[in-house]
Amino acid sequence: MIPFSPPRIDDKIINEVTDALKSGWITTGPKTKLFEKKIASYCNVSYVLAVNSWTTGAELLLYWFGVKEGDEVIVPVYTYCATANIVVHRGAKVIMVDVTSDFGIDISKVEKHITSKTKAIIPVDVGGLPICYDELKEIVNKKAIKEKFNSQSENQQKLGRIMILSDAAHSFGAKYKGLKVGSEVDFTVFSFHAVKNLTTAEGGAICINLPKPFDNAEVYKQLNTLSLHGQNKDALAKTQKGSWEYDVIDAGFKCNMTDILASIGLVEFNRYETETLPVRKRIFKEYSDLLQKYDWATIPHFIDENRESSYHLYLLRIKDITLEERNLIIQKIFNQDVSVNVHYKPLPLLSYYKGLGYNMKDFPIANSLWECEISLPVYFSLTLNQVKEVVSAVVKAVEKVKK
Numbered sequence: 001m002i003p004f005s006p007p008r009i010d011d012k013i014i015n016e017v018t019d020a021l022k023s024g025w026i027t028t029g030p031k032t033k034l035f036e037k038k039i040a041s042y043c044n045v046s047y048v049l050a051v052n053s054w055t056t057g058a059e060l061l062l063y064w065f066g067v068k069e070g071d072e073v074i075v076p077v078y079t080y081c082a083t084a085n086i087v088v089h090r091g092a093k094v095i096m097v098d099v100t101s102d103f104g105i106d107i108s109k110v111e112k113h114i115t116s117k118t119k120a121i122i123p124v125d126v127g128g129l130p131i132c133y134d135e136l137k138e139i140v141n142k143k144a145i146k147e148k149f150n151s152q153s154e155n156q157q158k159l160g161r162i163m164i165l166s167d168a169a170h171s172f173g174a175k176y177k178g179l180k181v182g183s184e185v186d187f188t189v190f191s192f193h194a195v196k197n198l199t200t201a202e203g204g205a206i207c208i209n210l211p212k213p214f215d216n217a218e219v220y221k222q223l224n225t226l227s228l229h230g231q232n233k234d235a236l237a238k239t240q241k242g243s244w245e246y247d248v249i250d251a252g253f254k255c256n257m258t259d260i261l262a263s264i265g266l267v268e269f270n271r272y273e274t275e276t277l278p279v280r281k282r283i284f285k286e287y288s289d290l291l292q293k294y295d296w297a298t299i300p301h302f303i304d305e306n307r308e309s310s311y312h313l314y315l316l317r318i319k320d321i322t323l324e325e326r327n328l329i330i331q332k333i334f335n336q337d338v339s340v341n342v343h344y345k346p347l348p349l350l351s352y353y354k355g356l357g358y359n360m361k362d363f364p365i366a367n368s369l370w371e372c373e374i375s376l377p378v379y380f381s382l383t384l385n386q387v388k389e390v391v392s393a394v395v396k397a398v399e400k401v402k403k
């Protein structure tokens, strides 16, 4: 069976984790702080906070910004549920926007969804392809849009406009206008979940990139404190002689990354640019070369003059098929011992969001994308022969179903 995306666990990872365990320091400590510094320099920002998942990190940011009941947050309809769930957790309303044919939020439709209640926009780099950040930034910086913004917290007042929080769960290592993503918008949050390009088993990281008058060093400190219950001293600081006393300045979250997980991240990081990305890129290219000749195949878009994907998900689409046919094709691919997946079932199709009244009729592009989408396996140890096997399984399945 060809799996979909197994993690790369080898002796290097095992040794580094063992080193963390043997060091006697297993929670947040030197390895986590080193991991943060490495990500910051790779992503062209001064401060990065490592956390225990994308979800907790991103929700922490909504909390920090003061998003609450009565507010609205704009998200694309085509994403994993986490993007919207964190908005629900804060008591705010999820405003869904349709996407374009490359799976990213349709920026031309964002403006008409902005109201005086809009506090944040969370675009998603689906599959690893960055959205056009500059176009989205232009919208939130428009005079009329800024005038509509109703600040209700100190940080909202300071920013003076809608916050952009990039869901970069897929796009660590992707490029926008020649730079690795991370320094385009206010906050960029990565996921290091087990199936992501770079993993720490579970984990995430926040790139802090606020404009003046914010002091990003200060914001790092605030977020770090908020990730530890609002406690003003972390476990390491408390080990200093006689330094037992601490205060709690807010009812914060508990979402710090541990050194055990950061040790996986450090090994993954050190080989990301030299091994992980080139292999993923080669797999993408091979899939595209092999599938191109079939007129039923829509090849995913992963590079153009401003953007280059992190090659996270190979989002293949099959032309002119129904949802039932897509599902049948997937069954026939699995029957040939190849694992594939679907990214994503749009939010309104999930019972919770359907129950809130969201309806796919309002999102025709997302609907047309999801009905014919099949994600192919991409991972480090997938050989080019296996890529051929995958393609052959897909071709056989499609040709049987389409006849």
Ligand SMILES: *Cc1c(COP(=O)(O)O)cnc(C)c1O
Pocket: 052, 053, 054, 055, 056, 079, 080, 082, 083, 124, 167, 169, 170, 190, 191, 192, 193, 203, 204
């Ligand atoms: C994986 C994923 C998340 C959630 O990441 P966690 O680290 O598991 O919390 C959020 N958004 C998208 C688009 C994802 O794929």
